[in-house]
Amino acid sequence: MNVLSLVVFLPLAVALGLYAVPGLGDRAVTWTWIAACAVDLALVIALWIGRGTGDGISYETNARWIPSVRAGYHIGVDGLSLPLLALTSLLFLACAIYSLRQERQVRAFAALFLFLQTASLGLFAALDLLLFFVFFDLSIVAMYFVIAGWGHGDRMRSALKFFLYTFLGSLVLLLGFIGLYLGAEPHTFDMVELTRTPPPAASAGLGGLVLLAVGVGLAIKTPTVPFHTWLPPAHTDAPAAGSAILAGILLKMGTYGFVRIAMPMLPDAWRRYAWVVIIVGLVSVLYGALVAYAQEDLKRLIAYTSVNHMGYIIVALGAAGAAGAAGDQAARRLAVTGAVTQMVSHGLITAELFLLAGVLYGRVGTYDMGRFGGLAGRAPIFSGLVAVGAFASLGLPGFAGFIAEFQIFTGVIGSGGTGTAVAGALAIVGILITAALFLRLLHRAVLGPPGELTARVTDAHRSELGAIVPLLVLAVVIGVAPRFLLDVIEPFSATVVSLVAR
Secondary structure, eight states: OOHHHHHHHHHHHHHHHHHHOTTOOHHHHHHHHHHHHHHHHHHHHHHHHHHTTOSSOEEEEEEEEEGGGTEEEEEEEOTTHHHHHHHHHHHHHHHHHHGGGOOSSHHHHHHHHHHHHHHHHHHHHBOBHHHHHHHHHHHHHHHHHHHHHHOOSSHHHHHHHHHHHHHHHHHHHHHHHHHHHHHSSSOOOBHHHHHHSOSOTTOHHHHHHHHHHHHHHHHHHTTOTTSOTTHHHHHHHSOHHHHHHIIIIIHHHHHHHIIIIIHHHSHHHHHHTHHHHHHHHHHHHHHHHHHHHTOOBHHHHHHHHHHHHHHHHHHHHHHHHHTGGGSOHHHHHHHHHHHHHHHHHHHHHHHHHHHHHHHHHHHHSOOBGGGOOOHHHHOHHHHHHHHHHHHHHTTOTTSHHHHHHHHHHHHHHHSSHHHHHHHHHHHHHHHHHHHHHHHHHIIIIISSSOOTTGGGOOOOOHHHHHHHHHHHHHHHHHHHOTHHHHHHHHHHHHHHHHHHTO
16 A cells, blocks of 8 residues: 555544444543554654655555546645645644543544544545545534534534535535536546646636636635634534644645645636735735634634634735736745745644633633633643744744745735735734734733632643644744745745746
């Protein structure tokens, strides 16, 4: 078996194995889950080391699947998918460690997360549109059951809203994939072939319709304004580990799809409608930050900052197409590199914040910031992690977010004329609002006089620290020495920019 296939399907095999050995106790189930995630992460690291920093696709497998429509089991990794495979393996390992204190339906909980891990890894490795779609839909089903089965509050309503929104998005996305298939000559679902010969080359109108279908399907998953309304309730009522994976991994499926599918396969349409993409991203940046500032619920605050941070990625990808072939190539490459780096940065930092929110909820059963205060005196380690996570999220130098956002803003402002420069300057306002809302969070919950629930808060446990601290450490490592990540991403960014400029 190809090593990449082993990476994708190992979690699913372990999930099935958990039910094949019914005598395992809850503790043994959790440690088996942790071991499987650790092995999977080690395999991804081995793939990273073995691949080096070259361009192109590595560890490729292309087997016949549905030959009548030229769809195959086609997987591989490049400078876009490899960082997201590593992020996926790391975050699922962190959630497994965090769940050492899980007490309800542990076997089902572990098996469902392992299944979701296979769906996520499979999507980031897929090089066939139908295979991508299968994993895309499986991730929706798995997260629905995570929210409905282990969430809190109005979890059934939130799970249903999540499922209906994102499943509708997947159906629209499928229409776009069919359009790509029909526009290709010869007809195929193979991503490599569709990228090499972009369809539909003969019809600008058809290209716009296909981009609309693909764009709406991916925008719902990202999510961007106005398709974001499923996200806050889903995050608020999901368990902490579910929120971490939803924000850290599932949202990236949307932005990943834009870079992997929409930009290289529909270059003419992407350039034609690039300003629509920029405006949607800019609205998401500003709206997400402003609404986050108004939140009293900690989880909803973090959820809306995700809308804000995903908006930066959309602005950068739009700017990479706005200038067309005449734009500054170096700046456009920088924008795409920043967008991919932001996917990794946001995954690390926001997952950490959601796990910290879960620590708080586990102690007192609420996310209401107005009922806390003076947590620094009661839980200094927890408070310190909240402060570090907040500064990392607002893009302070020394963290991964700064590297990503600096590249995005520099690339957007320099990519092509006054329009993109103004868009980049407006997007920077989002950082100011984000800084204000996180400083407000620290002032209200961490500092100041004790709140009514402060006395019930205890400091972070070892399992919680074991899950959260490595995410922050890696965010600092990328912020201080990002070369190991950028060396992988930059060759892919150059390729994407050249494909869009055709």
